[in-house]
Amino acid sequence: MKVFRILHLSDIHIGDTYMESKDIAYRIISDLESENIDSIQSVIVTGDIFEGCCGLRDGIVSEAVEFFNIIYEELKVSTKIEKEDFLFVPGNHDIMREEDSFQRWKKYSVFLNDFYGSIPNFYDPSDFSLLKTYDDSRIAFVGFNSCGLKEESVIDEKLLKDIKKIDDSQFDGFKFDKKYLLDFISTQTKAKTFVDFGEITPKQILRVKRELNKYDDYNIVAFFHHHFYLFPEVYSKYGDSSLIRNYTNVIQQLQQANVKTVLHGHKHFDLERPLITDSYYENTNNVINIIAGGSVGTNRVARHTFNVIDFYDKDSDLDLVQRKFVYNNDQLEPIIFKQIPPKSRDNNTRIRLFSVFEFNNPDLFSQYMDTIEKINIVADDYANMLKWLENIFVGFEEIQKIFETNSLCIFFLLYAMNYRILKIKGILGKENFDVSYYNILENLLLNGIEDVGFDKRKYLKIFEENDYDKLKNTCDELFDFAQNKKTKYYLSFSMISIFITDIYLMLRYYAGSFYNKNIKYKVNIKLDETEFHQNVPVQKIMIRSDADRRSAFIDLRCNSATSHKLAVLFVKEFELIISKFEDYFKTVGLKLYYITPKIEKSNLPNAIDNYNFEAYIPTLIPLLTGDNIYAKKEVFARELIQNSIDAIAVRSSTDKDFDQTIYITLGQSQGRMFFRIKDFGTGMDRFKIERYFTSIGRSFYSGDEYRDLEIDYKPISNFGIGFLSAFMVCREIDVKTRYYLDEEEGLKLHIPNYDGCFFIEKDDTLDIGTEITLYIDKKISHNIQQDEIINYICDTMKDISCNIVIQDDINKNKKTLESKTLRKNISNNDILFIPFLDSGNIVKNVSIEKTIRTSDFIEKYSYGLFVDLTGKNQIGAILNSGIKLYDTDVDDVCRLIFNIDSRKIRYLNRFFLFNFPSNYLNIDVSREKITSLNEDVIESDFKINLMGEMSRQVIEYINLCKIGETTNTALSLHLLMMTLVQICKQDSELSRFRNELMSIRYVLYIRYNENTIDLIVSRLGNKLIDAIPYIQNNYAKCDSEFRNFAVFNSIKNGDKIILSQLEPWHKIVPDVRDLINRNICFVDDVVDEFYPYKYDKEHFPLIQYLQERFKSKDDRIVYTFFLVSAFLVRKRDEKSCIAIMDNILGMLLEQYTVSEIENGECAVSIRQEDIKKVIKKLS
Secondary structure (H helix, E strand, O other): OOEEEEEEEOOOOEOOEOOOHHHHHHHHHHHHHHOOOOOOOEEEEEOOOEOHHHOOOOOHHHHHHHHHHHHHHHHHOOOOOOHHHEEEEOOHHHOOOOOOHHHHOHHHHHHHHHHHOOOOOOEOOOOOOEEEEEOOOOEEEEEOOOEEEEEEEOOOHHHHHHHHOOOHHHHOOOOOOHHHHHHHHHHHOOOEEEEEEEOOOHHHHHHHHHHHHHHOOOEEEEEOOOOOOOOHHHHHHHOOOOOOOOHHHHHHHHHHOOEEEEEEOOOOOEEEEEEEOHHHHOOOOOEEEEEEEOOOOEOOOOEEEEEEEEEEOOOOOOOEEEEEEEEEOOEEOOOEEEEEOOOOOOOOOOOOHHHHHHHHOHHHHHHHHHHHHHHOOOHHHHHHHHHHHHHHOOOOHHHHHHHHHOHHHHHHHHHHHHHHHHHHHHHHOOOOOOOHHHHHHHHHHHHHOOOOOOOHHHHHHHHHOOOHHHHHHHHHHHHHHOOOHHHHHHHHHHHHHHHHHHHHHHHHOOHHHHHHHHHOOOOOOOOOOOHHHHHOOHHHOEEEEEHHHOEEEEEEEOOOHHHHHHHHHHHHHHHHHHHHHHHHHHHHOOOOOEEEEEEEOOOOOOOOEEEEOOOOHHHHHHHHOOOOOOOOOOHHHHHHHHHHHHHHHHHHOOOOOOOOOEEEEEEEEOOEEEEEEEEOOOOOOHHHHHHHHOOOOOOHHHOHHHHHOOOOOOOOOOOOOOHHHHHHOEEEEEEEEEOOOOOOOEEEEEEOOOOOEEEEEEOOOOOOEEEEEEEEOOOOOOOOOHHHHHHHHHHHEOOOOOOEEEEEOOOOEEEEEOOOHHHHHOOOOOEEEEEEOOOOOEOOOOOHHHHHOOOHHHHHOOEEEEEEOOOOOOOOEEEEOOEEOOOOOHHHHHHHHHOOOHHHOOOHHHHEEEEEOHHHEEEOOOOOOEEEEOHHHHOOOHHHHHHHHHHHHHHHHHHHHHHOOOOOEHHHHHHHHHHHHHHHHHOHHHHHHHHHHHHOOEEEEEEEOOOEEEEEEEEOOOOOOOEEEOOHHHHHHHHHHHHHHHHHOOOOOHHHHHHHOOOHHHHHOOOHHHHHHHOOOOOOOOOOOOOOOOOOOOHHHHHHHHHHHHOOOOHHHHHHHHHHHHHHHOOOOHHHHHHHHHHHHHHHHHHOEHHHHHOOOOEEEEEHHHHHHHHHHHO
């Protein structure tokens, strides 16, 4: 079977290519080599070498010559090809729009002459048509010039006659009359333009037909530029007026000339079509296969193509095989294979190695067969192995061609099989045989064949290795030293043979040895030495390939569950070993990436089924951990708990009568720690296990199946990688499950390791729900301890909807996490709660007295914002359906909701805890960080309603504290209000709430009496008699009143000294000022910087410190000191004055509760004697 291979290029359009033309040429060669495509015997170019609008500008011809010279020189590296094997026909863009025929074809003829040196004589110089034959391959290429060009008038004479017939009155209302129009048209009738069209002249056809009479038994391939049939895909949308005008005659003449294939270009649209006319009913061979080449380089389309076509001789069952290379926006798509006639669906033809070997090299075949008879390999083994080797190559046509053209490839394939059988039996010591067999086989290699390009004795050492890494290294040394492709073929087929032979021998004889070396330490499955072979009948073991799926399938029958599981694991282990043989497979075009076991069902009850993960887990685990997705190993527990929460919620939407608790057990089994989680939620059926549970990146909750349930619940899980996280801590997993609908079967799933397979068997004793057991691997989990897992669960499951019972069998402890545990453990007296609904709305007018303090909100609302008015519980966190997110804090969320710079507001994490419904959030794959809020939340009035409800609840809380007692100090409430003020200040949409909050904030009032000064804390809205609020507009007034008070009380001598000094207090207690400035808690919103107010009771150590310095335990002395200091520094440093007064406010707020302040009990009276005492100390 002879094959002739061409490279088909069309419509390059040099002068307007989508990238540099030379880069296109290099890319074509590079992609051919990547696909191991060589032996190109001819290059067919179907026109439009140039972009027509470029004319004969400088450099365009040389650029085109350079383009084809690159292809020529690069093809020569691996192919015997000459320039005369490049065949060109012109396209409509290759014609110059000139009246003179010579000028018309000047650009094209100059190109041909420059490329070839001189135009070959197989071209007809009159029209550039051509006939090129390859006698050895009995194939002829006929190139037609399909480019027509003629001059036409711009204005048709008929148009002039039609206008003359029009009545003059029809021109009324126009700015010109009939005569003016006729005169104008007459001036244009002499104008001419060139029109190009498609046509193959009868002269060309006649001349070529006469020539083809000499080549009656040749495969005739015609090629030209224009298409000669309608493109249905184009014509239906745009019409098609550019096909060859005399296409009916062309088709008839091509059929008479026995043309079987036509190649063309022109439309920049790649298509393959059979052309069938009425003559088909007379002779079914009257079919022309048409291949439209699309465009290699035009800048007008995003899709670019070229073809490699193999033409087969007339005696073959095949006409041709096409490989189409398609680039979409510069991205190479998978190669498209087509053959004519198409493959039969039930075509299981395998190459007969002996037949091909004997036909192509009878002498070497005879030597080989004589040798095999002498070494006495078991006939049954030999026949089976031969079938295996023949079956593995079914569908790989490139390999079959290699065998047909190089019989030594078959020799090395068979030789390696025989030598490997002897060596493996010798290595494992399972069978006694005559050692002279080695000598017989070695003599065949050393003396029976000529030099093959490598050291034959080193080659024989390959077979002595039982370790695949060492085996590969030994062969790699020979492979890397090989100087030609044939030598690499011999080594590659030898390695392929070793690989296939080892699989067969393992399944037939040596499963026990393979288990002990490769499987035993990976799985918790025991195997007796002979158990596997007793339960796997040898006559049922066979291999077959599927080239389209890049897979090999091994058929087996297993009569026990253990043999079934191990057979799958054995085969999958060899699939992993493929990577060591990858280079050898690739060299010969054996695109085999997967080996899949196909186990015949036995008649045993509860027979198991085996499945594969959709991805290779070990390569994915590093992508999950560290800085990639999951930062810590414990996160697997969260992922599994999330799945349980979702399963329980979905089932409870239709059925409330079941246990909605999640049960977790940590214990020991066979020296291994295990983690078990069980729920009675929806469970899974076989379909969901196959499609979702063990798939990567596919979530049941984001698919149509879940939407079809019409359940209102918004699930937490949606990425489809949650279960995968379990493999960060274990290799082996057991799952028991039963689906809650339709009385589904109970299923047990066993994942023996994460190398790619798992097993399912029926178990109808199981309850509805799911139980998952992870057998913790110390190495991959970094020896994770049960306490770490339990603590992580307790820290993470803050406010979920289910109870979790954790049984620690290792330490004999039991712990229960109640549902909504966070809100149950915080006192309801001093919190606010703003509920969030799934719809994106906020519940307004939630009563603190009737809903929050009575705990009704715990069960009534699932989600919302908690505000801790005490600031002591450190609750600041972000929850996703009650589950803590570790990489997102309150600052981040406030920035997203309110569009503020939260860095200036430091109290957010003290007060706020957000528990969002999952549909509010767009989170990253780690499920730890919010990337954005859902658009429905952002685009609604969410933030306005949220701030409005918080402000309303603050006012309600204040009013409740007025009529009832609270132990909550007023400082926390004040800081919360000022925090909200700052948020509203940065977001203009919230300005009305800022004014409202500012009007009810706490301020320091100063009342000047005759002998005392009263310091009082009250809300700004309260009007205190004769008291001045210390706010921005009153700073000067308060300063003046203090000085009047000092003078009025006749502070003799000392008053003048003190009033003239600016900072005497700083000299006495130099470390106080820094503390004051640091502790500013914001008096007015005119200060840009909002300093954090410490929560470690710094005011009380400050009071104690000053009391020691003043030798007095009276707090009034401290307040007096600050008051006097504030007014003394005012003239020089107003900010320090504000800071000092703010500390007075802060100390009072910290000493008094909200109830006390609201009832007017927060007041300190400074006496004249106190001022004198401080003055005396400062003096």
